[in-house]
Amino acid sequence: MAAPGGTLNxxxxxxxxxxxxxxxxxxxxxxHALNTTLPTVSFLDKMMEAHLNRDKAIKSCITHTSEVVGQLRERRAKDGANMVLIKQLRKEQTKLKLMQSELSVEEVVNDRSLKESFIPQQVFNCDETGLFGKSCPGGHSSWQKKRRYQGINLRKTA
Known part of the structure; x- marks a missing residue:
């Protein structure tokens, strides 16, 4: 995968x-970029391209490391007493877990930058476009996250 300094190792x-x-x-x-320049479609396209390139790079390294772990497991199955092989397998497994955690970090970075990049002028109003339905989606999980307070209801005395 191409990276600023060459290929991704x-x-x-x-x-x-x-x-x-x-x-x-x-x-x-x-x-800073959004505050100093006018965000255009090309800016958002560059950002999305950067997200895709990083995602591909991380996933290719995860695939490569998974293959190495698979090969080391096969070698360990043949020669289970080799301590150097077992240490190398553990090292590669740890590296694989770290790369998988980088994929999670990448999702957070992408979400954060996408939230920051959309300004109110870029979000269209559904009421004006006629896309707003007659009722709100009641089955969506965000609508169901209401706090429920439990307590004692006092009876009214008349």
Missing amino acids: CEDFSMFQEILKLMRTMDDRIV
């Missing part, structure tokens, strides 16, 4: 994180 996790950090600079500076 999946073997060294610290280098993997550094390249991801460089790839995330646009998302880190999104508030």
Whole structure:
């Protein structure tokens, strides 16, 4: 995968994180970019392209590391007493878990930057376009998150 400094190295996790950090600079500076320039469709397209490139890079490294873990498991099945092989397998499994956690971090970064990038002028009003339905979607989970207070109801005395 292409990265600012060349190809994304999946073997060294610290280098993997550094390249991801460089790839995330646009998302880190999104508030400043939106305050200093007029957000256009091309700006949003660049941001979405950057998200997709990072997602592909992380997933390709996860796939590569999963294949390495699979190969090491096969070798361990043949030679279970080899301690060097077992240590290497544990190291690769740890790296795989860390890469999978980076995928979760990437989702959070993407969500944050998408929330920051939409200004009120870019959101259309559903009432004006005729897309607003007759009733609100009552089955959606966000509508069901009401707090319910339990307590004692006192009877009214007449």
